[in-house]
Amino acid sequence: MKAPTAMATPPTAPRKEERRIIIRTLGMKKQYNRKGQITHALRGIDVEIYSGEFIAVMGPSGSGKSTFFNMIGALDSPSEGRVFIDEVDVAQLTAEELAFLRCRKIGYIFQSYNLIQYMTALENVTTPMAFGGVEPDDARKRGMEILELVGLQERWSHRPIEMSGGQQQRVAIARALANRPTVLLCDEPTANLDHHTGQEILDILQNLSQNQGVTIICATHDHRMMNVCDRLMWIRDGGIERIARRDEVEVELAGIEGE
Amino acid sequence: MKTIDVQSQPILSFARTLGLALSAVRYRLFRAAVTVTVIAVAMAFLANILSESLIKGAIAVHARDGIREMRLAETWVANLSVPMPGTALIDRLAGHDEEPSRIREIAGLADISEDELADLVPVAVQARTYLQFFERLDYGRRRVLVGTASGPDIFRRLADDPAAVQRLFDGLLTMLSYRFPTERPDLEQFLTEWPQLDAWIEQIRAGQARAIRDVHRHLDGRHLLAALAEADGPFGEILAESGFELDDEERALIAARAREAYRAYLIEASLAEFEIRQNIAARRDILPSDVAPLLLWNLLRDEDQAGWLLGRMQALDLESDDLDAATLARLAREKARERLMMVAELATADTGGGFLGLGQRMTWLAFVSMLVCVVGIANAMLMSVTERFREIATLKCLGALDGFIMTVFLIEAAILGVVGGVAGAIGGLIIGVLRMLFRFRTLLLEAFPLTPLFFASLVSIGVGVLLAAVAAVYPSLRAAKLAPMEAMRIE
Numbered sequence: 129m130k131a132p133t134a135m136a137t138p139p140t141a142p143r144k145e146e147r148r149i150i151i152r153t154l155g156m157k158k159q160y161n162r163k164g165q166i167t168h169a170l171r172g173i174d175v176e177i178y179s180g181e182f183i184a185v186m187g188p189s190g191s192g193k194s195t196f197f198n199m200i201g202a203l204d205s206p207s208e209g210r211v212f213i214d215e216v217d218v219a220q221l222t223a224e225e226l227a228f229l230r231c232r233k234i235g236y237i238f239q240s241y242n243l244i245q246y247m248t249a250l251e252n253v254t255t256p257m258a259f260g261g262v263e264p265d266d267a268r269k270r271g272m273e274i275l276e277l278v279g280l281q282e283r284w285s286h287r288p289i290e291m292s293g294g295q296q297q298r299v300a301i302a303r304a305l306a307n308r309p310t311v312l313l314c315d316e317p318t319a320n321l322d323h324h325t326g327q328e329i330l331d332i333l334q335n336l337s338q339n340q341g342v343t344i345i346c347a348t349h350d351h352r353m354m355n356v357c358d359r360l361m362w363i364r365d366g367g368i369e370r371i372a373r374r375d376e377v378e379v380e381l382a383g384i385e386g387e
Numbered sequence: 388m389k390t391i392d393v394q395s396q397p398i399l400s401f402a403r404t405l406g407l408a409l410s411a412v413r414y415r416l417f418r419a420a421v422t423v424t425v426i427a428v429a430m431a432f433l434a435n436i437l438s439e440s441l442i443k444g445a446i447a448v449h450a451r452d453g454i455r456e457m458r459l460a461e462t463w464v465a466n467l468s469v470p471m472p473g474t475a476l477i478d479r480l481a482g483h484d485e486e487p488s489r490i491r492e493i494a495g496l497a498d499i500s501e502d503e504l505a506d507l508v509p510v511a512v513q514a515r516t517y518l519q520f521f522e523r524l525d526y527g528r529r530r531v532l533v534g535t536a537s538g539p540d541i542f543r544r545l546a547d548d549p550a551a552v553q554r555l556f557d558g559l560l561t562m563l564s565y566r567f568p569t570e571r572p573d574l575e576q577f578l579t580e581w582p583q584l585d586a587w588i589e590q591i592r593a594g595q596a597r598a599i600r601d602v603h604r605h606l607d608g609r610h611l612l613a614a615l616a617e618a619d620g621p622f623g624e625i626l627a628e629s630g631f632e633l634d635d636e637e638r639a640l641i642a643a644r645a646r647e648a649y650r651a652y653l654i655e656a657s658l659a660e661f662e663i664r665q666n667i668a669a670r671r672d673i674l675p676s677d678v679a680p681l682l683l684w685n686l687l688r689d690e691d692q693a694g695w696l697l698g699r700m701q702a703l704d705l706e707s708d709d710l711d712a713a714t715l716a717r718l719a720r721e722k723a724r725e726r727l728m729m730v731a732e733l734a735t736a737d738t739g740g741g742f743l744g745l746g747q748r749m750t751w752l753a754f755v756s757m758l759v760c761v762v763g764i765a766n767a768m769l770m771s772v773t774e775r776f777r778e779i780a781t782l783k784c785l786g787a788l789d790g791f792i793m794t795v796f797l798i799e800a801a802i803l804g805v806v807g808g809v810a811g812a813i814g815g816l817i818i819g820v821l822r823m824l825f826r827f828r829t830l831l832l833e834a835f836p837l838t839p840l841f842f843a844s845l846v847s848i849g850v851g852v853l854l855a856a857v858a859a860v861y862p863s864l865r866a867a868k869l870a871p872m873e874a875m876r877i878e
């Protein structure tokens with residue numbers, strides 16, 4: 129499972145030769161002001177994420193993972209600092225360009241699935257395609273293919289309330305993949321799922337990372353994520369605590385176990 | 388590796404936006420039904436007020452015209468009995484444009500040239516305005532202003548005595564809520580012209596008295612109504628010779644109405660015969676002294692009864708103007724219609740005024756209904772948008788444009804508005820028409836304002852759609868403009 133080139137690369141770099149930076153943040157801060165009470169959710173994040181890597185963002189609850197996720201996904205704007213997606217400053221984009229970005233370039237997977245309740249699984253998957261201008265017939269065909277990928281082709285006509293949590297999350301993944309995004313952002317995708325279904329979701333993500341070349345950024349505190357990611361990033365109190373390659377962490381863990 | 392190039396998101400076709408909005412409505416059918424009900428009730432109220440007011444207005448006009456025609460015979464009996472009172476003459480002169488032939492008649496009767504008379508028309512108009520002002524005052528106030536005088540006597544008193552004018556304006560100072568129609572100099576100017584008008588009024592009345600005497604000489608003992616029933620024949624000629632101007636159409640109409648009135652008079656006169664009175668009382672199980680014309684007419688609507696009465700009248704050698712049973716029954720039914728018209732005139736006395744001629748009370752009610760409607764619809768739309776902020780945020784994450792989200796909610800609001808508006812308009816209209824039918828019966832069919840009612844329904848539907856759309860604009864605009872995550876945080 130381990131990539132053979134991993135040991136040869138420097139500590140904070142990905143395993144692949146091509147080191148194109150797909151997301152970069154510069155001094156990214158976020159404060160929430162609720163009734164005059166200011167919460168510093170992010171206190172200056174500088175990070176570079178490379179195309180094609182699978183990076184897990186770990187940290188305790190309330191540490192700022194979701195906030196980080198929203199910022200780099202262009203779902204919210206930072207109070208300070210800048211976010212570049214493929215060298216484009218997100219703050220410079222128009223509303224239409226942002227919509228384009230969210231529609232075709234980034235796929236989002238949420239902890240609470242966020243499926244549209246009045247749509248069937250297939251309709252949920254084809255909605256982003258519709259926004260992207262795909263013809264209905266093509267969209268249905270491709271939607272079925274993607275549902276097959278996540279193992280839900282039998283359930284295409286079911287509404288979210290007629291499905292289990294794991295199935296809903298798989299529909300959400302299928303929906304995130306609808307327009308073949310470059311980046312897949314996941315915010316605690318397994319947090320609401322039991323052990324077994326969580327593992328299924330992880331397998332799907334790993335498969336996507338390895339076979340489709342999709343960049344995956346996954347906020348989580350599921351430790352199994354360590355088995356599938358390339359790099360790990362720890363966030364604590366809105367700041368980066370540590371970034372490390374998986375093999376480094378594995379060596380450390382092995383050391384601890386050995387002692 | 389995949390790269391990112393950024394472009395603008397295309398705008399989704401209207402058909403697909405509509406499809407999405409429809410499926411959203413279908414999913415929340417219950418909530419949609421509640422919203423539709425709110426809109427429908429409010430619009431039913433509006434449509435009901437509008438339709439009842441329109442119907443009442445149409446019936447008011449119809450009844451007024453009908454009653455004027457109905458009274459034509461009586462009007463002419465009056466015209467041929469005494470000269471017109473001064474006030475009525477002033478009215479007629481002031482209404483110069485409306486009835487030119489009447490003015491010609493007056494000029495002829497009084498031996499004044501039509502042009503000279505026309506010169507005095509502005510004075511008559513002014514006199515009418517002043518008289519209307521004094522007529523609206525209660526007795527106490529009038530007493531203070533012009534003493535016991537009424538009608539043209541007011542002007543006579545004012546023209547004779549400058550002190551009276553002073554008293555009038557002094558009195559007006561104590562009645563600030565009553566505005567005199569003109570300034571004092573205008574009144575004084577008018578009073579200098581009044582004697583001429585007054586003199587002619589007297590001249591006209593004298594001419595009318597002469598003409599009336601003329602006509603009466605030719606009556607040969609006939610009842611005036613019986614003579615008028617031949618206004619389209621020889622008696623019409625007599626009228627013309629005496630100076631009453633009538634065209635053929637008017638003559639025919641007067642003759643027909645006078646014939647009816649004469650026959651009605653004969654029938655009611657038959658009640659003077661005790662035998663007839665007693666007979667009817669026995670049928671109705673009441674005292675003979677309680678038999679009134681109204682009861683008689685109700686009885687006569689039945690052709691058999693009409694035949695019986697005519698038989699009795701013949702036996703008693705009473706005059707019946709060649710009436711047969713069928714005609715009498717028709718006359719009785721016509722009488723019922725006249726009563727209905729009279730009731731209708733009273734019942735529609737409150738029409739006119741206020742917004743769109745709804746009347747003050749109805750304008751107020753319509754206003755309150757609109758207010759309730761706005762609040763109810765705004766609340767319903769606000770709820771249905773705010774509870775879907777998460778959905779809106781999700782759609783934005785999937786690449787929906789702000790405009791798309793706005794359109795979806797506006798379409799949804801429009802659908803609810805149309806359904807609610809149509810249901811409400813139809814409901815309100817049906818209730819209104821049924822209520823009016825119950826009240827005015829056949830008169831409603833005679834004066835059914837079909838086109839106005841149709842437009843009133845359209846207005847109700849339009850108002851419903853508009854209110855729903857306006858109420859949806861604010862929350863959906865707010866939701867659409869927010870960054871997706873901000874929208875998702877609002878719960």
Ligand SMILES: Nc1ncnc2c1ncn2[C@@H]1O[C@H](COP(=O)(O)OP(=O)(O)O)[C@@H](O)[C@H]1O
Pocket residue numbers: 160161162167168169187188189190191192193194195196876
């Ligand atoms: N909308 C908000 N308003 C105020 N504070 C917020 C808001 N969202 C998050 N926070 C605060 O920001 C911090 C980071 O939150 P979050 O990014 O959700 O953490 P995580 O996803 O790691 O659990 C927390 O202290 C949280 O209370």
Ligand SMILES: [Mg+2]
Pocket residue numbers: 193194195315316
């Ligand atoms: Mg979180």
